[in-house]
Amino acid sequence: MKNYLSILQEIREEVLPLLGRGKVASYIPALENVDSRRFGMALVTLDGEAFVIGDADERFSIQSISKVFTLALAFAKLGEDLWKRVGLEPSGNPFNSLLQLEYEKGIPRNPFINAGAMVITDVLISNFDHPKAAILDFVRQLSGIDDVYYDYDIARSERETGFVNAALANYLKSLGNIENNVETVLDVYCHQCAIKMSCRELAQSFLFLANHGIIPSGNTRILTTSQAKRLNAIMLTCGFYDQAGEFAFRVGMPGKSGVGGGIVAVIPGELAIAVWSPELNEHGNSLAGIKALELFTTKTGRSIF
Numbered sequence: 152m153k154n155y156l157s158i159l160q161e162i163r164e165e166v167l168p169l170l171g172r173g174k175v176a177s178y179i180p181a182l183e184n185v186d187s188r189r190f191g192m193a194l195v196t197l198d199g200e201a202f203v204i205g206d207a208d209e210r211f212s213i214q215s216i217s218k219v220f221t222l223a224l225a226f227a228k229l230g231e232d233l234w235k236r237v238g239l240e241p242s243g244n245p246f247n248s249l250l251q252l253e254y255e256k257g258i259p260r261n262p263f264i265n266a267g268a269m270v271i272t273d274v275l276i277s278n279f280d281h282p283k284a285a286i287l288d289f290v291r292q293l294s295g296i297d298d299v300y301y302d303y304d305i306a307r308s309e310r311e312t313g314f315v316n317a318a319l320a321n322y323l324k325s326l327g328n329i330e331n332n333v334e335t336v337l338d339v340y341c342h343q344c345a346i347k348m349s350c351r352e353l354a355q356s357f358l359f360l361a362n363h364g365i366i367p368s369g370n371t372r373i374l375t376t377s378q379a380k381r382l383n384a385i386m387l388t389c390g391f392y393d394q395a396g397e398f399a400f401r402v403g404m405p406g407k408s409g410v411g412g413g414i415v416a417v418i419p420g421e422l423a424i425a426v427w428s429p430e431l432n433e434h435g436n437s438l439a440g441i442k443a444l445e446l447f448t449t450k451t452g453r454s455i456f
């Protein structure tokens with residue numbers, strides 16, 4: 152088994168000069184209350200080894216990384232019927248584009264842009280009596296950590312200022328692609344984005360996607376092999392806003408980022424890796440995080456290609 156620790160340490164040294172060059176997300180006011188110079192990385196392997204550096208055990212707002220969890224839960228419940236309500240193509244547009252939703256008549260381009268994620272949230276509300284509890288239970292099951300919680304201040308801050316998301320949800324509702332009350336959808340959506348987790352917990356919780364849909368520790372199947380392949384394919388093509396092509400090109404792993412500065416990626420059959428650095432680039436992806444993952448695949452010679 153490879154000892155990844157020294158590689159992670161090297162990567163940290165190389166990316167530290169990038170800190171100070173990006174911008175912490177501020178359009179959700181509570182997200183700004185973070186030390187912008189934090190940096191952590193965690194790598195976990197299918198056989199249970201973990202390698203961590205820096206602030207890998209500090210929790211942060213996972214934001215859009217939550218879209219992978221809600222998609223997995225909805226996909227497990229609804230199967231292929233899900234794709235009647237949301238598409239499978241990269242958007243090539245900002246993640247909250249109203250224009251694209253209007254062109255495409257209320258069928259969001261993919262489940263990782265905000266409109267698509269809200270349709271998935273709506274599916275969960277229709278299928279679970281207590282959707283917020285169901286989402287937390289699912290994340291706890293995947294990570295094996297019982298005390299994963301919502302950050303209620305961040306959820307409230309987003310709910311109070313998320314006018315574009317409210318517009319997207321109302322537009323979806325007007326075209327019949329939201330079944331439930333719009334306020335309920337926005338409430339659950341803002342909470343799922345406000346889950347707090349560390350790099351170590353996130354890497355752990357993505358291992359089932361590196362293991363054909365099965366959580367390796369308990370041998371519990373979450374998705375079929377085919378569904379896990381499909382979810383990984385969506386992460387590769389749509390997981391990084393309008394920088395998904397460049398991430399595939401430079402890094403070569405399926406993954407998902409969030410505006411809290413976290414990124415999680417997997418190499419199926421091997422490992423999951425998470426990185427956190429709150430400052431973002433112009434696409435909304437962690438500036439140092441992208442570089443760290445690029446260095447990881449370059450230095451190890453590992454990727455999915």
Ligand code: GLU
Pocket residue numbers: 213214215216246247265309316344408409410411435
């Ligand atoms: N809660 C954020 C929003 O809806 C998530 C954005 C992200 O991480 O991409 O704007």
